[in-house]
Amino acid sequence: GESVGLHLPTLSVQEGDNSIINCAYSNSASDYFIWYKQESGKGPQFIIDIRSNMDKRQGQRVTVLLNKTVKHLSLQIAATQPGDSAVYFCAETTNNNDMRFGAGTRLTVKP
Amino acid sequence: SQTIHQWPATLVQPVGSPLSLECTVEGTSNPNLYWYRQAAGRGLQLLFYSVGIGQISSEVPQNLSASRPQDRQFILSSKKLLLSDSGFYLCAWSPQGNQPQHFGDGTRLSIL
Numbered sequence: 001g002e003s004v005g006l007h008l009p010t011l012s013v014q015e016g017d018n019s020i021i022n023c024a025y026s027n028s029a030s031d032y033f034i035w036y037k038q039e040s041g042k043g044p045q046f047i048i049d050i051r052s053n054m055d056k057r058q059g060q061r062v063t064v065l066l067n068k069t070v071k072h073l074s075l076q077i078a079a080t081q082p083g084d085s086a087v088y089f090c091a092e093t094t095n096n097n098d099m100r101f102g103a104g105t106r107l108t109v110k111p
Numbered sequence: 112s113q114t115i116h117q118w119p120a121t122l123v124q125p126v127g128s129p130l131s132l133e134c135t136v137e138g139t140s141n142p143n144l145y146w147y148r149q150a151a152g153r154g155l156q157l158l159f160y161s162v163g164i165g166q167i168s169s170e171v172p173q174n175l176s177a178s179r180p181q182d183r184q185f186i187l188s189s190k191k192l193l194l195s196d197s198g199f200y201l202c203a204w205s206p207q208g209n210q211p212q213h214f215g216d217g218t219r220l221s222i223l
Contacts, residue, residue, distance in 0.1 A: 032209040043117075043201050043214030044155070051209070089154060097143065097168070099212065101154040 012108045019077040021105045023090035026071060030092040035064060035075045038087045038104070047075070047088075077107075085109045113138035117202050117215035125223055130175075130189040132218050134202030137183065142204040144185040145212060146177055149199040161185060162207070197222045 013019045025033075031052040036044035050057045050064045050073075057064050063076040073090050087106050093099040114137045124130060136142055143162055147155040157170045159177035167177050174193060178186045185202060199219050203212040 034211055036214075041216075041219075043203075043216045046211045046213060049211055093209065095209065097160050097162070099157065103154045104152075 009103070010106045010108070012110060013080050015080060015082060015109050015111050017080055019075075019080045019084070019107060019109075021075045021077075021088050021090075021107065023073040023075075023102050024071060025073065025090075025092045027092065027094070027100075028068075028071065029094050032093050033064070033066060033073050034091045034093075034099075035062075035073075036089045036091065036101075037084075038089065040086075044089060080107075080109050082109050082111060113204070113213065115202060115204055115213060115215040117200075117218055119218060120216065121219045121221075123221045123223060124192050126194055127191050130187070130192050130196070130220070132187040132200055132202075132220075134185040134187075134215060135183055136185075136204045139204070139206070140182060141207065142183065143207060143212075144179060145203040145205075146185065146187050147201040147203065147214075149201060149217075151199075155201065159187070192222050194222050196220065 034049040035047040037047050038044040048059045048062050048064050050066050055066050061078045065074045077084055085108055087104040089101050089104045091099050091101045117134050145160045146158045148158055149155050160168050161179045164179055164182055175189050199217050201214050201217045203214045205212040
């Protein structure tokens with residue numbers, strides 16, 4: 001069946017470096033994609049989203065890239081800080097009521 | 112601004128006991144509402160969603176049920192809990208249409 005997955009379950013980066021978290025999806029009909037950050041014991045927090053009519057969107061220190069040809073989504077975090085340490089989830093949907101989440105990538109920032 | 116509240120934050124229940132988790136949203140009207148379960152170290156599994164009062168869609172068969180008695184209130188229930196019901200339960204809301212879902216801080220449910 002259709003699924004959303006991540007290439008790496010864990011990612012460790014040095015403070016100040018850039019981080020890239022990747023996500024693959026298989027439902028070619030998906031047209032809305034979201035990245036969430038989840039800290040321990042809390043609910044996921046919205047970071048940034050992108051619709052299928054775009055291939056790049058930037059926020060504060062974060063950029064999401066969408067490659068519909070290979071069904072790939074990535075989250076780039078610039079100048080990674082200790083407060084960025086968390087689990088990051090990608091999610092994809094066609095109508096918001098079938099949003100599917102990846103298993104998550106744990107980002108650890110080393111001082 | 113909109114806020115979402117879930118309670119309790121943690122709950123320990125014996126097998127076979129009933130369950131009621133409550134979620135309320137403030138600062139918006141006619142939201143879509145969602146219940147998810149998250150197993151340890153895993154992604155989120157959608158359990159129920161609601162697009163309006165009294166309208167509940169179930170995504171997975173289970174011994175849980177959901178109700179939406181008011182526009183901004185979403186309740187997750189069970190008559191008899193199973194050991195497999197342990198997990199982290201998250202409520203979320205979104206505006207109508209393809210918009211981000213916003214999550215509460217969850218309820219950690221342990222079944223003994």
